[in-house]
Amino acid sequence: xxxxxxxxxxxxxxxxxxxxxxxxxxxxxxxxxxxxxxxxxxxxxxxxxxxxxxxxxxxxxxxxxxxxxxxxxxxxxxxxxxxxxxxxxxxxxxxxxxxxxxxxxxxxxxxxxxxxxxxxxxxxxxxxxxxxxxxxxxxxxxxxxxxxxxxxxxxxxxxxxxxxxxxxxxxxxxxxxxxxxxxxxxxxxxxxxxxxxxxxxxxxxxxxxxxxxxxxxxxxxxxxxxxxxxxxxxxxxxxxxxxxxxxxxxxxxxxxxxxxxxxxxxxxxxxxxxxxxxxxxxxxxxxxxxxxxxxxxxxxxxxxxxxxxxxxxxxxxxxxxxxxxxxxxxxxxxxxxxxxxxxxxxxxxxxxxxxxxxxxxxxxxx
Ligand code: NAI
Ligand code: MG
Numbered sequence: 001x002x003x004x005x006x007x008x009x010x011x012x013x014x015x016x017x018x019x020x021x022x023x024x025x026x027x028x029x030x031x032x033x034x035x036x037x038x039x040x041x042x043x044x045x046x047x048x049x050x051x052x053x054x055x056x057x058x059x060x061x062x063x064x065x066x067x068x069x070x071x072x073x074x075x076x077x078x079x080x081x082x083x084x085x086x087x088x089x090x091x092x093x094x095x096x097x098x099x100x101x102x103x104x105x106x107x108x109x110x111x112x113x114x115x116x117x118x119x120x121x122x123x124x125x126x127x128x129x130x131x132x133x134x135x136x137x138x139x140x141x142x143x144x145x146x147x148x149x150x151x152x153x154x155x156x157x158x159x160x161x162x163x164x165x166x167x168x169x170x171x172x173x174x175x176x177x178x179x180x181x182x183x184x185x186x187x188x189x190x191x192x193x194x195x196x197x198x199x200x201x202x203x204x205x206x207x208x209x210x211x212x213x214x215x216x217x218x219x220x221x222x223x224x225x226x227x228x229x230x231x232x233x234x235x236x237x238x239x240x241x242x243x244x245x246x247x248x249x250x251x252x253x254x255x256x257x258x259x260x261x262x263x264x265x266x267x268x269x270x271x272x273x274x275x276x277x278x279x280x281x282x283x284x285x286x287x288x289x290x291x292x293x294x295x296x297x298x299x300x301x302x303x304x305x306x307x308x309x310x311x312x313x314x315x316x317x318x319x320x321x322x323x324x325x326x327x328x329x330x331x332x333x334x335x336x337x338x339x340x341x342x343x344x345x346x347x348x349x350x351x352x353x354x355x356x357x358x359x360x361x362x363x364x365x366x
Pocket of ligand 1: 291340
């Protein structure tokens with residue numbers, strides 16, 4: 001049977017960018033014989049409006065069954081005053097939690113045509129293609145004990161960094177598997193010099209490497225030194241694997257190496273399913289952008305590139321993923337730009353659907 005894909009467009013610009021991805025999915029069916037069983041459902045505010053909950057049990061079940069979930073974005077001012085338990089982002093959090101998506105993939109890829117958008121010098125970022133893997137379900141954001149307690153006559157804020165061997169091993173495996181599909185190189189980052197959890201992290205990553213992935217090149221770096229290297233010479237890296245806290249910071253910093261939020265895809269992966277593929281949720285890094293929603297201004301590339309990640313990591317279609325990424329790159333090289341990618345006024349920006357159509361034209365020519 002065909003691989004299955006659940007599409008959750010969500011709110012704001014979510015449905016607008018997803019419409020372009022649907023065109024591209026059709027293109028792969030028509031022109032490359034790559035058929036998917038696509039189903040579509042509501043999430044976030046859209047699901048709340050229809051069902052009074054940001055994610056129904058039926059949608060949750062479907063998400064557990066499919067090969068991959070592709071999500072647009074959730075949220076918007078209309079829902080800002082809802083009760084916490086039914087806020088749009090609870091839908092997304094429930095998906096991540098119940099699918100146990102512990103491995104968060106944030107690529108930082110710099111297309112030559114956009115190198116001027118980087119916060120760094122062009123020659124440092126041109127051609128950059130790295131992947132940061134952040135552990136997403138454990139670490140200091142979840143560890144117990146936590147809280148604000150009274151000690152004598154002052155308050156103390158407490159969080160606990162806690163990692164089990166198995167939590168480290170599974171995200172390490174995810175990094176090594178990915179490295180084999182890319183440049184075959186992993187750099188693990190922690191603070192083993194000052195943290196016990198860092199010592200364990202380094203040991204377990206090394207053990208998993210030696211036992212299961214000796215073919216992958218592995219190095220270790222203190223996370224603070226890693227932050228320096230990331231802005232000094234980011235092209236030295238291929239895959240970086242790190243914990244929840246350091247990954248939060250390092251992936252946001254890496255995102256700015258490449259420019260616009262409208263270009264950044266992501267994936268969250270969980271344990272391998274019966275078919276050997278990981279549970280997976282793909283989504284652009286950006287949100288629902290209420291300031292431009294409904295105006296045909298949204299850049300669909302982040303969502304298109306999220307689908308490219310699904311092709312590569314859920315559907316074993318690495319070559320087709322590259323074909324799609326190259327099409328996006330070619331469109332940018334032609335100077336086609338949505339408004340978020342324009343530095344000066346003068347030229348009319350491309351609309352969301354013009355950008356999608358331009359990508360299809362490049363696919364046709366590929
Ligand atoms: P945002 O990412 O939606 O927008 C930030 C800025 O970037 C805005 O000026 C927006 O117009 C621009 N932008 C974002 N994506 C773009 C695209 N594809 N093309 C062109 N311009 C783009 O973040 P913001 O404004 O902080 O949040 C808006 C809503 O989205 C909130 O309700 C927030 O909770 C939600 N949100 C949802 C996320 C998700 O679904 N994963 C992630 C982040 C925020
Ligand atoms: Mg962050």
